[in-house]
Amino acid sequence: MDGQPEALIDLDAITANAAALRRHVGAAQVMAVVKSDAYGHGMVPAARAALAGGATWLGVVQLDDAIALRQAGVDARVLSLHGSPDASHAEAIGHDVDMTAGTVSLVQQIAAAATVAGRPARLHLEADTGMGRGGAIARDWPALVDAARAAEAEGLVRVVGIWSHFACADIPGHPSIEQQLAAFRAAVELAERAGCQPEVRHLANTPATLTLPESYFDLVRPGGAVVGLSTLPGGAPDWLRPAMTVSARLIQVKRVPAGTPVSYAHRHFTSGESALGVLPLGYNEGIPRHATNLADMLFTRGRRVAIAGTVCLNHVVVGLGDHPAEAGDEIILFGPGDNGEPTAQEWADRLGTLSYEIVTRFTGKVPRTYSGVTGTGGDVEVAVDGRSDGQVAAAH
Numbered sequence: 072m073d074g075q076p077e078a079l080i081d082l083d084a085i086t087a088n089a090a091a092l093r094r095h096v097g098a099a100q101v102m103a104v105v106k107s108d109a110y111g112h113g114m115v116p117a118a119r120a121a122l123a124g125g126a127t128w129l130g131v132v133q134l135d136d137a138i139a140l141r142q143a144g145v146d147a148r149v150l151s152l153h154g155s156p157d158a159s160h161a162e163a164i165g166h167d168v169d170m171t172a173g174t175v176s177l178v179q180q181i182a183a184a185a186t187v188a189g190r191p192a193r194l195h196l197e198a199d200t201g202m203g204r205g206g207a208i209a210r211d212w213p214a215l216v217d218a219a220r221a222a223e224a225e226g227l228v229r230v231v232g233i234w235s236h237f238a239c240a241d242i243p244g245h246p247s248i249e250q251q252l253a254a255f256r257a258a259v260e261l262a263e264r265a266g267c268q269p270e271v272r273h274l275a276n277t278p279a280t281l282t283l284p285e286s287y288f289d290l291v292r293p294g295g296a297v298v299g300l301s302t303l304p305g306g307a308p309d310w311l312r313p314a315m316t317v318s319a320r321l322i323q324v325k326r327v328p329a330g331t332p333v334s335y336a337h338r339h340f341t342s343g344e345s346a347l348g349v350l351p352l353g354y355n356e357g358i359p360r361h362a363t364n365l366a367d368m369l370f371t372r373g374r375r376v377a378i379a380g381t382v383c384l385n386h387v388v389v390g391l392g393d394h395p396a397e398a399g400d401e402i403i404l405f406g407p408g409d410n411g412e413p414t415a416q417e418w419a420d421r422l423g424t425l426s427y428e429i430v431t432r433f434t435g436k437v438p439r440t441y442s443g444v445t446g447t448g449g450d451v452e453v454a455v456d457g458r459s460d461g462q463v464a465a466a467h
């Protein structure tokens with residue numbers, strides 16, 4: 072044991088979350104948003120697990136991620152949510168990837184790419200109804216619709232979707248929610264009056280999917296909820312299961328006298344004769360440096376233990392007190408919470424951030440392993456390396 076930290080991803084939880092979301096939204100379809108490597112859970116395995124649970128669409132940010140899903144053999148509908156110029160549009164069209172456009176010039180670029188690709192692009196028009204990020208604001212919307220209709224008339228694009236994004240869906244009751252709903256309905260109506268016949272109109276992210284049935288339209292776009300998380304106050308409901316558990320093993324345990332200063336800047340002193348443990352991961356591997364001196368946020372041998380002193384680049388010291396522990400013991404940083412370990416939501420609440428930010432930190436430098444065999448409900452352990460190449464082969 073070298074104490075190697077790992078992020079264990081429970082694919083069955085992802086499948087079950089997608090299925091629960093399907094039931095929750097009734098007639099609407101579910102697009103599992105698997106951007107940011109599925110919030111650090113591994114894009115391709117998470118996508119497959121969500122599809123096995125009944126998601127029928129996938130959402131990514133970059134076109135290259137959409138193409139990577141195709142290259143991994145995923146044939147569900149995939150939408151790239153960033154409308155970005157100078158991306159691989161022709162290649163994406165060739166891979167039957169749906170694209171977003173929120174500007175006239177992008178519609179024209181994509182139409183030109185469709186000429187190259189030799190088939191029409193599937194386009195989703197993005198309305199900025201109050202997020203103030205991508206998409207066309209109300210006064211630019213008619214021109215965007217006109218450009219898309221012109222390209223449709225030439226047979227270069229098909230407007231298959233109209234969408235927008237909430238700014239404040241995780242602040243239930245926020246007045247902008249109703250305003251965005253109304254603005255979205257108006258944008259859809261204008262586009263349909265102009266002749267667009269979208270297959271899907273979509274607006275709801277995780278918090279809207281969980282709290283706002285009038286936002287479902289034809290399709291909901293949860294990302295966090297698929298991996299068991301939410302940005303709503305209090306986190307996700309208990310019918311969603313967090314899919315990531317991060318753990319590592321103590322590489323050293325030693326007893327020290329009372330008053331021993333610990334780690335950089337001596338921000339912690341032991342209060343009595345006690346044990347200190349060392350974990351081989353720090354802020355390089357994903358523990359926020361703000362977690363310095365965070366009490367009772369680690370878990371080992373059935374008990375919460377504390378981060379003692381400053382989080383280092385590649386280490387963190389664990390205050391074990393009188394709790395028995397030895398080198399090699401597993402420490403859980405966060406998980407679903409079944410056994411008393413903290414959740415990513417608890418970390419986020421302590422650190423004043425979102426659970427999404429916690430889980431996406433533990434990627435890349437912490438190898439991922441997977442449990443669960445999607446679609447079978449089995450719990451066979453399947454080891455996959457840190458790359459999200461999606462080769463979730465059956466275990467022996």
Ligand SMILES: *Cc1c(COP(=O)(O)O)cnc(C)c1O
Pocket residue numbers: 104106152236275276277278292293294295296302
């Ligand atoms: C990230 C994102 C989502 C998913 O958000 P969650 O809160 O994780 O569900 C949906 N739509 C768009 C446009 C996004 O950028």
